[in-house]
Amino acid sequence: MADSPIHPPEPAYLARLNPEQRRAVETLDGPVLVLAGAGTGKTRVLTARFAHILLSGRAWPGQVLAVTFTNKAAREMAGRVAAMLDRPAEGLWLGTFHSLCARMLRRHAEAVGLKPNFTILDTDDQNRLLKQVMEAAGIDHRRWPVPAVMGHIQRFKDRGLTPDRVTPAEADSDFAGGKLIELYRDYQARLLAVNAADFGDLLLSVTELLRTDAAVLADYHRKFRFILVDEYQDTNLVQYLWLRLLAQGSKNICCVGDDDQSIYSWRGAEIENILRFEKDFPGAAIIRLERNYRSTAPILAAASHLIANNEGRLGKTLRAAGNDTAGEKVQVLSLWDSDEEARAIGGRIEQFRRDGEQLSEIAVLVRAGFQTRAFEERFVAIGIPYRVVGGAKFYERQEIRDAMAYMRVLHQPADDLAFERIINLPRRGIGDTTLRTFHAHARAHRVPLYATAEALAPSQKGRVREALGELLRNFTRWREQIAGAGHVATVAAMLDESGYTDMWKNDKSPEAPGRLENLRELVRALADFENLAGFLEHVALVMENDEAADGERVSVMTLHAAKGLEFDTVFLPGWEEGLFPNQRALDEGGGRALEEERRLAYVGLTRARRRATISCAANRRIYANWQASIPSRFIDELPEDQIMRIGAEAARRAHAVSAPSWFVPGQRPGRLIEAGAWETAARPARDDALAVGDRVFHQKFGYGRVTLVDGEKVDVSFEKAGEKKLLDRFLEKA
């Protein structure tokens, strides 16, 4: 690199950007939408833009609002911005929608009827609270499951609808006996009563405040000169409203996203937000990032071809930026059943391992959680280290939630849900009857349970009075202790002196030692925070799976969990009609849902750098019995010249194409797929077409009669197994 004497050296953060990326970084004024395809350097653009705003002197760190969906993304951005600035970035308004809103809401808590130390409830607490509300309203929670009612309430919140804003037409009139709005209203009242907010409230309350309080809004307008938003395609309506309100000030809002990766509609995300951007923000610059630095040409071609089947896209075509235009074709494996699928994939991974590939660069991405099981079993059997990403979280464990409840009561005595959880834990002889009395009293006098307990303790009888008195005295003492001894020592003392630790020490179950270890870990984590409030906020909003990405393991996870990740080698099993695209999704969401499923497939494919292998099984065990399945329509939407079909699918194509395309020169099929798989692979398409009424035999389902023929897909009514849709080649004429 020769130094130019004329031009000053470019800042490092601009130097390695391509022209589009550079435009996305340097277009600072006015609204900007950056359509960033998978692997096109989105994060680099976002952080470079952030750095550019600061280093060009356009704003101080505290004048930039940077919003992400995940804590991980926020952390990453913070780290990279700090690195670019060459100093720790302080005073940033950088975080998730929820953490930023929590920060705002604590400042303005009184304005919405909360105290600044309000508790942020998790799903479990939400449901418990709603259940109480439903019981009070006389709604049978068996007929109308609590999570379902909660789902409706959440959807209202996602759409920025307070109970007052919900029109009766929008509340499904039969649902919950027509009392949905009423339940919503009661639930919100209960939240205020226990000084708590749920996740949805964080956004809803702040947005409502910005909508109705011009002074507060003007304050934030003065404050934020630039707004940056990541993953814009996943915003829901209330998040959009929140952003739009805040952006009315400076108009400098930059949203980065990819409409083709919108996969969270079922959580309230509205892909329309990104599709409508130009209308919502007039004069917006639209910048497309289409140079993909991640995947090989065949993978990109497959992904692009597939996603082109969607309508209503903003339209972008990924191009390979690197010179790696060679690359292996995407393999499409057809297998007999799900066990064979696990064996085949396990076998290939073993081969990769022998070839010296890193297991941490291999991922199995499934549509639904239950699919992981077959892989786990297989990997255990053949000794492949793996990790299932997602699953039970640290803070969802019972002992952690219990300990958290103690801390919540310590910090915020009005937290009824927390108090209820620990009042008799460990057992203190304070049973249902006592609690019911307290509830009645609390409700009647509109005071928290804790205050009720204090008021009623002296009038209780013997054991209850003693135990309750001791607990309450202890809490008073612990609260006094915090100032002197500090929150870490106090919490440690609280867990011991309350008898909670002993409860687990005396527990003989095999999990008990682990739980004690988790509790110690929790207390250790407490030391990272200045005070209890900070820690509680962290756990509610930020704490995530502490599974360190340790060592050499294959990752197994859902497609949703894989968004944002990349691997050299990606396996995509279960591409079958019904599973993927998922029948249930289709039933609920129709054509829109199909497009979202397709986007999910697109996300899956674009996770792969070098190799992608799709597979489908002809038989899958779902619940009790075997289901026949036919290959996913998405397989037929792949570009034939970029894929290599192996197995029954190949045999089928072999009819149309002259050479048997499953034959890989120089590679014996037996090595490529296991013997069992070869059975399937070798099974040719049938040349004697079946007709309606034919009696047929199937290996798993026995005898049946053909009821419908659609090319090679036939419906059969089996004598024992009932109606099935399957490929004709698995049937024999009987």
Place this chain on the structure above:
DNA sequence: CGTCGTCTTATTTTT
């Protein structure tokens, strides 16, 4: 208050 048995239900879950 705890245990046992029955019933239900089974996609995805960034916060």
Place this chain on the structure above:
DNA sequence: TAAGACGACG
């Protein structure tokens, strides 16, 4: 099939 939730019962 299998796990989790809930209610009845001891």
